[in-house]
Amino acid sequence: MTSTNIPQIHDTIRAVQWHGDRLRLLDQRLLPAEEKWIDCRDSESVYHAIKDLAVRGAPAIGIAAAWGVVLAALRGEPLEQALAHLRSARPTAVNLMWALDRMKARIAAGADTQALEREAKAIQDEDLAANRHMGELGAALIAPGSSVMTHCNTGSLATSGFGTALGVIRAGVSAGRIQQVYAGETRPWQQGARLTMWELVRDGIPAKLIADSAASHLMKSGEVKWVIVGADRIAANGDTANKIGTYQLAIAARHHGVKFMVVAPSSTVDMATASGDDIEIELRDSAELLSVAGRRTVVEGAQAWNPVFDVTPASLIDAIVTERGVIEQPTVEGMRAVFTA
């Protein structure tokens, strides 16, 4: 890519929007076919939006939940109950618990509704700033002119804007370090095919969709230099839970000498969880596997097993990029140096 044909990154997608008395969410279940917004006016509707994946992606889930607490306060709902209910919406992404703990601490300190609103806004704004900073840190690791691969959707849709892994890709493209992106389709929910490709095409970033099962073949060709993914929870030893399929990408990357980068804000780091073995993996309805776009594709009577995250051991990760710094070849000591200092 020469400097004359480097795409302009517009970064205009803001999928979680506060409108004073309601939370507007771009419904990610319908993209890219429909750009439809839903309005949440109480904590219960935010709970359902998170549980049913209208809003998804670890940072976006936390941000939406924080606004759910503000809505509970505005409507005079019992706050302890709202906090507990929102917390139960999804189990793996620790950003959800992290954001609710921040809101809970403000409530315990006697915050009124306006103060809670300021806290939710701070959570949202800090996420955007973290993403921009991680973009620069991650892009600096990539040699100019590289092709990279990503998985799931870690972009503006999954965060307050810009994205984590996709933020590094946006920054890398702007800096001329990334010339081509390969996005895995991310079966069964198709976050890569439906959401990441939507974001990349909007930004004019050269991108090709691949079937998840084409990843090893692509890596063997020598075409991609980095696999860049997000995270839902990073344990104290660097083990990383992320979208199902991430682990097999890390294994294939190590086998083929391709570097593996995890990009996540500090709100995704869970120093209270010792290793990936202690992370709860969300199991979702088998209907997500047995149907495509709501249409049954598998014989009636068939059963399915649908874990939606897996854990990549730290030993397969070359770099964890956070807004607090980069941890190369992560270990307990390396994580501790950045996260308990």
Ligand SMILES: CSC[C@@H](O)[C@@H](O)C(=O)COP(=O)(O)O
């Ligand atoms: C910046 S998003 C990071 C992760 O949350 C992302 O990679 C992922 O696994 C999303 O899972 P999802 O089930 O779509 O919420």
